[in-house]
Amino acid sequence: MGVVINLEEEKKDKGKEALTNLLELVQNDLDKVNQTIMQKMQSPVALIPQLAGHLIASGGKRLRPMLTLASSRLCGYEGDRHIQLATCVEFIHSATLLHDDVVDKSELRRGEDTANAIWGNKASVLVxxxxxxxxxxxxxxxxxxxxxxxxSNASSIIAEGEVMQLVTANDTDTTEEAYMEVICAKTAALFAAACEIGGVISERPKSECDALMSYGKNLGIIFQLIDDVLDYSAEQKTLGKTIGDDFLEGKITLPIVLAFRRGTDEEREFWKRTMEDLDQKDGDLEHAIELMNKYDALTDTIERARHYSKIAQDALAIFPDNEYRKSLIGILDFCINRAY
Structure with missing residues (x-):
């Protein structure tokens, strides 16, 4: 009797295995990062560690600081500067999440109430x-x-990306190029910096530091592209999020850009009504997903991610074929396979 293999489950398992492998490699360092996070977010103002701790302890994967740790070890680093710098990367990421949730009026993150839903917008912005x-x-x-x-440059670029996204919000004329500019700034910049500093503190040649930056940037692009697909996927339920938040907010992401460009005049009017005017009715989200599937907008977004995965993998070819390189390449699969 033949054996039927569930390819989607196989992809999920492969992705989880890649994340587990990376975690095992950097676990000792990551434990030190977590200790440093707890120490450095303390303040005599009680609300600060309370609110920050709520976000930081809410189940995040610590992917960005793990990239700093793994990149450093890939370059043969044997000191301890990477611990504090990985903590720095996590603080930058956490700060942007607090601000994002206020801007997006989000009430859930990873299945938990957001800080702004509990303590309000003012406290979230200030923390x-x-x-x-x-x-x-x-x-x-x-x-x-x-x-x-x-x-510091990554921090300013992230802020610029958030403002760019605000400018393109609800604008169905947004091009793929403009969209890519936004995600390169708001998401990929920190991934790139998190990896590059591993090479810098290891005093590696500029070619290797640039390679790490390229890997991180392309990984960040993949991460955001797949996030945009997931917003219209049933997989969101397992992530503690609701389906279609981007749609309800009128947020223009690549699946929307592609579906709009490929649609008929009548279908473009639908997108303008729902995304620009935010005039949304029962059944509009389902129709939006139908249009994305009709024009392969979701699958093509995943294919874009695969393209950037190849670029990221090529960037690491300059490094020795060791367990750290293999693990970082595996994280590319992890990020893409989240879509399944």
Whole structure:
């Protein structure tokens, strides 16, 4: 009797295995990062560690700091600067999440109430500012002007990306190029910086630092592309999110861009009504997903992600074929396979 293999489950398992492998490689370092996070987010103002701790302890994978740890080890780093810098990366990420949830009026993150849903917008924004400030303290404590330049530049680019996204919100004329510019800034910049600093503190040649930056940037693009697909996927339920949040907010992502460009005049009017005017009725979300499937907008977004995965993998070819390189390549599969 033949054996039927569930390809989607196989892809999920492969992705989970890749994440597990990376975690095992950096577990000792990551434990130190988690200890440092707890120490550095303390404040005599009780609400700050309370609110920050709620976000940081809410089940995130710590992917970005793990990239700093793995990149450092890939380059043969044997010191301990990567611990504090990985903490810095996590603080920058956490600060952007707090601000994003306020801007997006989100009430759930990873299946838990958002900080702004519990403590309100003002407290969330101010604690986000605290985490940004603490991250800069950690950068200056490290003492490297090059590291400071990389991480501070990433922070400003992230802010620019958020503003760009605000400008393109509800605009169905947004091009794929404009969309890519937004996600390169708001998501990929921190992935790139998290990886690049591993090479910098290891005092590796510029070619290797640039390769790590390229890997991180393309991984960040993949991560956001798949996030945009997941927003219209039943998989969201397992992630503790509701389906179609981007649609309800009128957020223009690549699946929307592709479906709009490929649609008829009548279908474009639907997108303008629902995304620009936010005039949404019962059944509109389901119709939007139907149109995305009709024009392969979701599957083509995943294919775009596969393209960037190849670029990221090529970037790592300059490094020795060791367990760290294999694990970082595996994370590319993890990010893409989240879509299944």
């Amino acid at each position: 986000g500012d605290f985490l940004f400030s603490r991250s800069f303290e950690l950068m200056t404590e490290d003492g490297s002007l090059e590291v400071l330049k990389i991480l």
